[in-house]
Amino acid sequence: MTIQVSPVKETTKVTAASQRAAYWATLLELAQASASPVKGLETLREGAIAPSQSQSFPTTRNEEWRFTDLSALLDVALSQPDSTVAPSAADLDAYALPEAAGSRVVFVNGQFSAALSDRTAIPQSVFVGALSDAPDALVAQIGQISGAEEEFTALNSAGFQDAVLIHLPKNAVVDAPIHLLFVTVGDRPSLVQPRCLLVAEPNSAVTLVEEYVSLGTTPHLTNAVTEFILAENAQVKHTRIQGDTTTAFHIGKTAISQERTSRYVGLTVDYGSQVSRHNLHVHQVGEQTETVLNGLAYLRGEQTSDTHSAIALTQPHAQTRQLHKTIIDDRAHAIFNGKVFVPQAAQMTDAGQLNRNLLLSPKARVDTKPQLEIVADNVKCTHGAAIGQLEADEVFYLQSRGIDSDSARKLLIYAFAYEILDDLPVPSLKQRLLNQLQIAR
């Protein structure tokens, strides 16, 4: 065995580290330059800047980023988003949901667009609006869920340009789904930092679709943070669609706080971006909560998509269900890390977690790590991960019924995805996604 010590490599390392530090500093500068000067956010901003300054751009040596390599972003010179470009309503036709025609909120490059939004179907008692219009008490609740110190969450807090805030008063039920459409557009690679807060007071109920898309193929870094505060018995159905252009980088955070007997049903679909990461954190603060986290990632080409979820239980009688599926083609790479914490106090927990991965090509890759940490002794917890390909027997069965092998493969992929997409609460969105993912029959 020969051991080589290469001073050149050492220099490269130092350079790489300093490059990352410099890049991180630029991101922070960009964020601060874009930050909206809204009263009531000062503490949050200051609280976020300090930790951000001591952090750096994550590398794969960081356990939380082990399989998700963001280094391609270092080659993209980002600037502030272009505030002069404005897409027309027709540009967004492809994303319109008829069910949400009067309950649509559009953000362009991180900024609320009144012209493209339509809130006529939202009841008077419910607030849905941008930062500048929001009541102080609501603004004060931004960034209150734990986990705010994570590097990209802090970066967002340090400088989000605008935010969409939603307040559902006690017993309020919004019938129409609320569609939050975050559009990135323009020829200038930019840092876009959307922010969203939903506060659901006791017994309120809403269906929310949070969707990220790009118009065009200019790379961008979207760093989004969404927070849900569910009071007692509140019911939130949340669908998150990540469909940014395949040159983009997307970091998303969803933080959920659940009071007693509240119910959060989440469904994520990731099909966009070059590299995407979704951090999904559930904090249980009352007993008998119900949590569903289902997801589908459909990746092609050189895409990487990472879902890191953590369910932190602290109270008894919680029920959690998670089914995360990935379909990975070409040289794409999916990562799943699902943590469930069941401490002593969380007796009678019923937690189930399953990650299923379908590899469509020999170069496709998946890294999966389901993690259950159970201390409580009277609980029912299951977890598992499965990785497979389309089985020759399955394709053969369909061929033996006269269906050619291409159609047979499509049908089987459809069946795999359907288990997740079938639960989409908005029918037109379900049909659109099936078409978009080219798995419609």
Added chain:
Amino acid sequence: MIRENSDVILSVKDLTATVDGNSILKGVDLEVKAGEIHAIMGLNGSGKSTFSKVLAGHPDYKVTGGSVSYLGQDLLELEPEDRSRNGIFLAFQYPLEIPGVSNLDFLRVAYNAKRKQAGEEELDAFDFDELVREKLDIVKMDAAFLNRSVNEGFSGGEKKRNEILQMALLEPRLAILDETDSGLDIDALKTVAEGVNTLANADNAMLVITHYQRLLNYIVPDYVHVMANGRIIRTGTKELAMELEERGYDWLMVEETAAV
């Protein structure tokens, strides 16, 4: 029914095949004419299921020698889907479950694939619905089955009846039933057998692969073949099946060994 001048539907000559490099079929000869019902019996591992998969074209099974002629054409040249469209039907021992695809849609796609091949116009959903409802009676299936996902959550008996329903729609010239009787209770077995008997006619042929003689009480074969070590070692009539039921397979194997 055996008739002298019937068309030859299937002619298998000295067929050999391997799976994962293991030689499973070691020279199978078989001729099947229109109107005939053939049973192939044998122990596990005798090669009878492999034979059915080779005929239907499963890609994991490699034909290494011999020939298979189906209605005068070289069957081995055809892709599995083309074999199906040309009238070969395999009823599976373990039918596939396809969540999210309704049974009705699946049946229509399969049915239309065959119509297209025959140069006929594809049936729209409305006309197909009418057709499939007629066929449901053959397997005593409730119309509610059509709206459920293909085989998802079906009991063993329901899955097999669904296979026979597909057969009823596709009207094959050669139907191969691969251990269709396994795991069925007696009522389900009777229903499946009645379905098969209803569908058998002077133009088509049935190849019934089974481990047990029980099925042959309900589907009466014209010929019974016994398979062992990848070859057909004995051909007889339904009496041979009775004898196997009574005496087991050992005596045949002994005679076979003695003959070699």
